[in-house]
Amino acid sequence: MSTEGLRRALELMEAAGVSRPAREAFALHYRELESGATGLVREDTIAPLDDPVLLADVEATPDEEAEALSATAVLKLNGGLGTSMGLAGPKSLLPVRGELTFLDLTVRQVLAARERTGAPLPLVLLDSFSTRDATLAHLRRHPDLPVHGIPLDVLQSQEPKLRADDLTPVSWPADPRLEWCPPGHGDLYPTLLSTGLLATLLEAGYRHLFVSNIDNLGAVPDGRVAAWFARSGAGYAAEVCPRTPMDRKGGHLARRRSDGRLVLRDTAQTAPEEMHHFTDETRHPWVHCNNLWFDLERLRGVLVEHDGVLPLPLIRNAKTVDPVDPTSPPVVQVETAMGGAIELFDDAVALGVTRERFRPVKTTNELVLLRSDVYRLDDDSRLVQEPTVAPVVTLAKQHYGAVADLDARMPHGTPSLRGARTFTVEGDWSFGYDVTVHGEVTLGPEGGRVPDGAVLGEA
8 A cells, every 4th residue: 555546546636627625535535445444334333223203203384394395405416327237328317107217207306396385496416427418418308497596416526446456546448437436425525515506505595405316216305304304403314214125235324332423334334244233124124215404504514624524434345447347457446425424413313204205226126116006106206106015026137137138028018016025037037018916926047938918926
């Protein structure tokens, strides 16, 4: 390990136009990495979260909801390309309900909330260099979205991938774009500062910021949540919901035993020998939704206190420089999670919500579910779950992991899953028109074709 590696990385970042706060945040975490830090959160240092405020117990009048939303801006994380699902473009432009994309539905949800409450509700996207152009081009379809004086997007930073053997910036002439990576969504904080967005929102009179992933269509700007947060007086709130088998590997909140503060632990911060604790939904029953609420004045105070460089917990992400080529050189990506900032607020709170506010799509398993008749869209473009319990979908990754492969095997759309409890596909199966799944269904590794009109499982 060497100071030379950090020097070269910072020179590359400055030449690429990366902001000072982002460069200093990278340097902070580089030094932690160089000193041998792993970012692991050990099980014996935390206590399970067992006391979130429940949204079910929150009451608010329509006037309180409208007032709270009028002081709220919305920011969506939109930096991902969806490479884990074989996508080459922005994940937010993937069709999820007919021709409607994540981005289309997000915009419709915001516009519906504006019409219902009269709140201006500006929507800002945190874009990456990979998603910005295509996203802004797509937003031309929604001319009613912009709010005067508030940008439609801000651009997150980038950082060099580091060679795993010596922590110097990796070189990959075959595709120099792969020498760079996003710094994780913890980059939200230096970006809010360096782009001036934080100051712009405060000067325009906004008091609160609601942040969530654009692939979580359950994360609508809800008036009851906004009213609760405004009344709480807290500087920071995180939404959590009960875990299901579909998200046992999702991050969770816990209380740090040393000081009682809330902390976030993700899979990359969990030792392999402790994963059985991490995935135990009886021990850690609340999954972190990555739906965050900030008091903007308090957030500015925290940023000023730390000179714009928040000491977020390190996430050491080991990969290969070409993510689809396991023989390419091993690299380390230095990342942080925006949810890691929870431990910097002594009054941070957790809000227990229902699954309707957490509909993440990380794999084609969730995509199939979202596209199916398990959900319908209401007049406000919110997802409404039809069955009481959504089925668990498990598709063979080698055949269905990429969206193109999924679409080729389900050319007539997703089977009806409203009556299913589990739907497991182990082999290479293709599906005809109007297929229905009931109860618990497993299609074996032999593969084949499911004919038109087939009814699988219990009738």
